[in-house]
Amino acid sequence: MLAVQDMTLGYGDGPTVVGAVSVVVRPGQVLAVTGPSGAGKSTLLSAMAGLLPPRAGAVAVDGQRLRDRDHAVERKVVLIPQDNGLAPILTAAENVHVALLASGVAPAQARRLTAATLDRLGLAPQADQLVDELSGGQQQRTAVARGLALSGAVVLADEVTSELDAGNRQRVLDLLHEEARRGAAVVFATHDPEVAAACEAELHLSDGAAVLRRG
Template sequence: MTTLDVEEADIAWGDDAPVLRGVTVQANPGEILAVTGTSGAGKTTLLSAMAGLLPPVTGLVLADGEKVTDRDQAVKLGIVLIPQDNGLAAILTAAENISVAVIATGGTAAEARRRTAESLEPLGLSAQANQLIEELSGGQQQRTAIARGLALRGDVLLADEITSELDAANRQRVIELLKAEAARGVAVVFATHDPEAAAACDRELHLADGEAVWARP
């Protein structure tokens, strides 16, 4: 499995001043790393850099020593991102959103059908498989995005505030699924503002004032 490193990175959006400065962090196979901080602290910024969406101004993002240069390369390296805004196609069904993603990353049609069913079931969405995304509630859409991320079977899983719209039972369900991913050797990075969710993770990196400080190394 893959180790993901961010080394001495300044990370900014466009020509703006860096949101994060001098960040160094390692996400290891088999563990869940919580990234915490208040709204605007840079959680999404850090995960975007890890996912190849936002090249650092200075410093490096490395997957097993290989420089991550853009999103296409990150996908090839097995880096899966579940974004905060879910990124689902409203005109497709829940199942179609997942199947299309699996096929786009090299899965066969048969694999896509199997992985779609396997990822929807533990999130309580089997009955909603053939509903359009626009017909689902906010929480159901969020769970569909999580199911899609799990179905891609990456080596690194970046999850950005993926429990924000979920009730307590579904939050716990998602945390257990992230733990299962870590158990199969995935490096999981979970950005969250929820202290209870962060406490369930193996380590915690806290972002504040543009810097990253280990709360639990």
């Protein structure tokens, strides 16, 4: 379970980006985080991932308050970032494989999971292509494949359908809902109202405030 408790966020000495937000995402649930550009969606997911310390309040996973990103990784919090975070000098398969090895998966199992997850994203033909050779949408799906392969207890997906066509957007959305059915707590930041409508709840950010809407 992911719990955000009266959390306020900002950068350095700058203004508050998100103020006093509280929300709980239970295993099996998908929460959409919506709002205009600059409203703080990526900021909120960064804090949920342990990358940004809150000015006030806390993020907890299964009752344990997150200290930093390393602690979040220990608690199996997976972040699929908006900028994809892929290593351009590696292939699509290597990007997934290396992440699995780093998480402690045995090499043979990591190879199997890499192939299976890329196939689920329709990327089997691109498995051995360098990231720099992939289109923006293919890179985005590779990042999703890497995140899903890690089988997190919490999956945070930041605008991961922005460069996808309708078919691949639905594919990714279906896979995120599959993660929830597996037992993950899923948070999906999106500009797309149709994507948000398919989630159990929506947290709308605007002018530093957060409003929770149930589906």
